[in-house]
Amino acid sequence: MRALFYVLSAFAVMGLAIWAYDQNQKTQTAMRDVRSLRAEIHALNEALSVQRAEWAYLNRPQRLRALVDMNYARLGLMPLQGAQFGQIGEIPYPLIATQTEGSL
Template identity: 55%
Template sequence: MRSLLYLCTALGVIALAAWAYRENHMTQQAMNAQRALEREIVALNEALSIQRAEWAYLNRPDRLRELVDLNFERLKLVPITGTHFGEIGQVAYPMPAARTDVFDTIELSGEIEQLSAYAEEVLP
């Protein structure tokens, strides 16, 4: 009987050791994946900051002014002034669509007739 107890205990210890090894291995894999994602995020943030710096460099007002002057014949670009904007009254807004699907007069009048008949029955 003791040998059976020792055998079950040994098998339990082996099973727990295998489970702990597997959990440790899965944890290490998850941590490696997390580190890889963090490295990728850092690289993408660096690339984004470089692109923002390039965009700011390319959008310098003096550079854009030179480009406009060089391409004036083709593009006809002029500085924006207040005369380039319209008045609020000049905006053509679309008319709202009629909502006949919400209230149908036939159904509404039928409900009113039913309610009035019910009220006459209930209230003397």
């Protein structure tokens, strides 16, 4: 009986060792994936920073003014004036339907 207990214990230890090894491999794979995703996120953040800097560079008021001056005749652009904007009261808001007790 004691020999059977030792054999079963040995198999249990081997089974737990195999399970632990498998879990270790899965953990290492997941950690590699996380490192890869973090590196990708970092690269995308850097690319986004570069694009924001380029956008700010291209939208400089001096550059836009020069473009407008160069293309004034072809585009027919006019300077903005306050009269070109509407008033708040001119916005057509939808009416809110009120519910009565009988329509519920």
